Amino acid sequence: MRRFRLFPALLLAPVLTGCFASEGAGGPGGGSDAEDGSRLRVALAFPPAENLSPYGDDATILSRLGVTESLTALDANGAAVPVLAASWRRESDRTWLFTLREATFQDGTDVTPSAVAASLTHATEAEPAPAALSGVRLRAQAAGSTGVRITTGSPDPVLPSRLSSPSLAVLAPKAYGTTGRVDPVGTATGPFELTKVTGATSATLDRFDDHWGGLARSSGVDVRFIADGTARTAALRTGQVDLAEAVPVAQAATLDRATRKETATARTTSLLLNSESGPFKDPELRAAARRAVDTSALADGVYEGHADAGAGIYGPAVTWAEGKRRAPVGRAKAAAPADTKLTLATYDNRPELPEVAQVLKQQLEKAGFEVELEVREYSRLESDALDGRFDALVLARNTLVDTGDPVAVLASDFTCDGGYNLALLCDKGVDRAVAKAERATDTAERQDAVMAAEADILGTDAVVPLVHQRVITGVADSVRGALLDPYERTLVGTGTGTGTRR
Template sequence: MRFRRRTRPARLLFALTLTPLLAGCFASAGEESGDATGERGSRLRVALAFPPAENLSPYGADATILSRLGVTEGLTALDANGAATPALARSWQREGDRSWLFTLREATFQDGTAVTPARVAAALTHATEARPAPAALSGVTLTAEPAGGDRLRVTTNSPDPVLPLRLAGPALAVLSPKAYGALGRADPVGTATGPFELTKVTGSTAATLDRFDDYWGGLAHAPGIDARFIADGTARTNALRTGQVDIAEAIPVAQAATLDAATRRETATTRTTSLQLNTRTGPFKDPKLRAAAREAVDTAALAKGVYESHADAGSGIYGPAVTWAAGKREQPVGRAKPTAPRGTTITLATYDNRPELPEAAQVLKQQLEKAGFEVELEVREYARIEGDALAGKFDAFVVARNTLVDTGDPVAVLASDYTCDGGYNLALLCDKDVDRAVAKAERTADTSARQSAALAAEAGILGTDAVVPLVHQRVLTGVATSVEGVLLDPYERTLVGTETRR
């Protein structure tokens, strides 16, 4: 990605190599400069678990990286209770079943241009044309246009009662016109609106961010962020423990005891680890074999063993952090009777960016083999396996998925992951009854009724045995004792913000 020259001196950016070299890499990044209060503050050193899978495209999985680093924003955000709250839009109102009117706040893009209704409309239009489509737009087509003054009108092809929640999705971040190039590409370097401006990306190893001095929400305390993408969980933990980084996300549960208790933060999240079974091709096209795989899995053993009780046994697509789900959950419907595997060979795959997943996959391999399957296990880095997983190259795939990360709307993940046209359908499920149930939930406006409809759809999905919920995770984040203001939320959309400092 390109580097935009700035008026202040550029800081050296060293490529991440071996863990012992991390101290040298971060030494030049720890220089001090003035913060928002006139005091001297230090740049934040952050270790992230997932290297960019799509060259930091704002539309796919990388959108969450940009959101967590405080680079991008949408029209709305989510509060602690999962409700839509103002971001680039300071207010909104529903005009009818298919139309919403948003009033924009006064804000500036990081390239110095003003945030206007026309530019926001153009950004949302680009998102609708992205391929694959952002998960937040699954099941809906929207049109955005200026509505006079500081107002923007967003119209959907069908009634969408949760549009403000949808627009909070990280993949619907607003970028300046300068960001958009040919072939649907979007470059977030220096074109977003958040408190930190992405100034340089070094492949899949590092990124440099500087404080955006014209941020509408006030000047950030930290003058910048030096981020490193460290896929190895032990290396991330060691970097925090030895003082080479200030914040390290996704600490492996096996490494938790090596950190001082004062540096460990455990957060209940809406993330569910599940076993996705390929329903389109291969052995698991047979629902009876899917049922056999589901019966072979001992989720309690995974929660207590692999996750060392830092997770809860799988109870559904939504876990305990989705507090309303337990009282509304329905029993799965339409399940097939299991058949004996009789040595059926399957390929089971996962990724190692989340260190527990390979271990979980190994335990699953043993459980499935005990039930009569022959299992071939494949583990890669996420960036190198996502495409094959979505293309159905594996019979089974273990994935950790935040069920509310895309919109905060419980129906959105169902539409994205389990419908015929879903953009993140790892199970390649295409079931007419499921599609109808999800569509019914999408049409439901009342919050409580929508939740009930979502859980009715969940029951239908679980009834196909296309997905086996394994565990509901609690995320461990390493935070140095000198750091304040880290943003930890169950949706895993935020990490650093204007108040984060050391």
């Protein structure tokens, strides 16, 4: 089974000015105080884990800080909108032509068709491949002075959305070394240039004055990586930072109401059961675990009403899903656990997860399982989870983050060749259902096929949806233009900065 690290997203902030919630009257356009803008202080939950490779976990960091951009972005409805590509058109069922806008890389070179084609080619050749390209063969070629022609191995009706992926940032030729390492320092196109990273502690960004979207409001961004949610919230409350992501539910009440910004997201917290080895290789024990879980106790208790009880892989933020949802298919009859021993794992970067896992431990033990709980920082847990060293895992996953296409998370997370298949599920019926969804070109037909595949996946009991999250971001009263979106790809853009409220 092909497995690789993932933790998605990339910036695309300037184009999202009309797409997502932007805190403050100034908006993301820069504004009159851009020339002498002060530096912005940001607290993030996840430190760099893979030398800032755009193909792994760190793509999210690069995106949210306004460092990297892709050809397209997603609007609030999940439709592709222009970023480095000013426009595009479909030439045939497998070929698209993207027309580039005038832009400059942070190393001073021009964003040219050949540079863009080379950057996308590097992504297709990456080992392991980015999640957005799972199961996709893609070839990019320069087309004249402003165009990039992209051809796929089979028809791909969502290609413009796919190219918005966090893992498909466009970087200058200088970024790609002979060793295979990709270096985004000084080679991206976003409004902020990464200039210094101090291990897992901090990072420094300076404003990129030649950004195609205009001069950023802030002169730079000073980042602190604070894994502990209580400490992250305290840093905001005491004025040490201006923005703090992923404020814990338990800490929300310590912030002024105006400082707490709650955003409905496509993030679902699920219990993933190792279907390849251990006790949950038995579908009847998976059914017993699923039956033991009380999701309402999690939504109302752990999340204090800041989440909805799990209904499926896709939650309320995916507005079309509810009306198309189907009953799970082919569930096994639950067996008696009979003191079955299992290891349940989660991570503490998202502070509610250890508490969720503790409640699940109690619920499973009440049903007759013997549960050992293990909590780590995410970067120290992922590789073991991918290798199947845990019997069960509590994971918070944005179901639309890779491409905005709902099929992508199914292919990545629940198929035999899926690169982020933490449930280690390999079911021929599921693979067929996901493949059918991938082939669908009509929007309504594709959505129907996605929900049919969801029903097949839920029928295996390899995944138990727990809650659908609303993310709380701490935004100081002095901050304008924070970019809060349901895909959690953006946070800082050209219009994000501090200043007196108007």
